[in-house]
Amino acid sequence: MSAPQALAPSTRRTVLLLSLACFASMASQRICDAMLPELARQFDSTLAAAAQVVSLFALAYGLTQLLFGSLGDRYGKLRVLSYATLGCGLGSALAALAGSLQALVLARVLAAAFAAAIIPLSLAWAGDAVPYEKRQETLAQVGLGTTLGVFSGQVLGGLFTDTLGWRWAFVLMTVVFLLVGALLLNYRRSAQGPGDGPAQGGPQTSMLNQTRHLLRDTWVRKILGFSLCQGAAGFGSMAIAASHLHQRHGLALSSAGAIVALMGLGGMAYMSQAKRLVPRLGESGLAISGGLGMALALLTLAWSPWWLLTAAFMIWGGFAFFMLHNTLQTLATQMAPHARGLGVSMFATALFFGQGVGVLLATALMEHWSASVVLSGAAAMMAGIGATVRWQLRQRRASQGLA
Secondary structure, eight states, X not given: OOOOOOOXXXXXXXXXXXXXXXXXXXXXXXXXXXXXXXXXXXXXXXXXXXXXXXXXXXXXXXXXXXXXXHHHHHHOHHHHHHHHHHHHHHHHHHHHHOOSHHHHHHHHHHHHHHHTTXXXXXXXXXXXXXXXXHHHHHHHHHHHHHHHHXXXXXXXXXXXXXXXXXXXXXXXHHHHHHHXXXXXXXXXXXXXXXXXXXXXXXXXXXXXXXXXXXXXXXHHHHHHHHHHHHIIIIIHHHHHHHHHHHHHHOOOHHHHHHHHHXXXXXXXXXXXXXXXXXXXXXXXXXXXXXXXXXXXXXXXXXXXXXXXXXXXXXXXXXXXXXXXXXXXXHHHHHSOGGGHHHHHHHHHHHHHHHHHHHHHHHHHHTTTSOHXXXXXXXXXXXXXXXXXXXXXXXXXXXXXXXX
């Protein structure tokens, strides 16, 4: 079999811009975490009231993902994504200028509503523009920006709050969003390509009818189920990880949080190595390796008597988590080619919903069992997801005569 051809320069350029847009989207989601005490002080409010800039952002982000997926299929993914990125710039600018906490919350909700379009439509665009054999490594390149954004947002928010002031964090996000959005819009107008027009091969029906149609497909339901379960087990366990390290090893909460954040380093390591790993292990190998690897990291977190060992395994856990997650992302881009934007948005919504369920479930279970037991349950769940994905992929290949 001949090696897949390299991506065209225009495609690589778009992938870079999309990675930057995903970075900004996730950094914007996390940038207020560290500035909450300062916001409460400056606006003379409680910490709970100030936390609305985070909680309502997450709510708006989750609720609008499906809408943008359908709009991307109807009007063109790159077009909708470009305007959404500019919309995030507007929301960030209004946040920088906010004169009250209520105005800041509204600006954050506006930014979140547009930010919800960026990651799902970036993945869906890659599904349209990149051949399947090159898609997983391309999604990893886009995902590198996402992963960097998750763990950079808190750092940037805290850094600006302690130095120039919290408003300058939003000034930075405004510049990034407007610059990337303008570049994407200029490229879209000058060189129309895959993912820029309406989806082909399917009727232009309503989002509700399209969603019902996709959910009738057994394979679509399986991929969405895997996404929901990974979000619950992976992110639910991470929500209690810092508290567990604090209680078990006597670490300061800041130190415990820093250890958990090492998962981001592992995720970036995977993204940088995906080009080599994907052809070697294949989708089945990545799925089982990722599930078992994350399970091992969680078991180490749960029971290790040495926190330094836990820190090392958090890096490995991030690497393994994204092995599995990147595989599921790739499968999601192909589960509904005629409505790829909506399909990937449904995948992202399932992951987002799974995160919420996982956090609630993990904290509720800790009222009856120790954190070590709850983390062990999450480890078993991650191993089960990896093994089931591997089995389903082999069954699907066999049914298609590809085994």
